[in-house]
Amino acid sequence: MKRSASVVWRLATTKSGPVLDTALIAAAQNAEHCEIASYGSLVALAKPVGRNVRSHTSQ
Numbered sequence: 590m591k592r593s594a595s596v597v598w599r600l601a602t603t604k605s606g607p608v609l610d611t612a613l614i615a616a617a618q619n620a621e622h623c624e625i626a627s628y629g630s631l632v633a634l635a636k637p638v639g640r641n642v643r644s645h646t647s648q
């Protein structure tokens with residue numbers, strides 16, 4: 590939690606421009622990476638116990 594509060598503070602105190610744009614893109618990519626990694630881990634853990642995990646697109 591401390592890390593995200595620090596990131597929010599830095600983004601809030603950064604002037605508009607290419608640095609802020611780059612930071613926002615990096616933050617979005619990091620969030621997406623964590624989501625994908627979590628889903629991959631869930632699938633890997635579900636298979637040995639005989640569970641099927643459907644993707645969001647197949648629902």
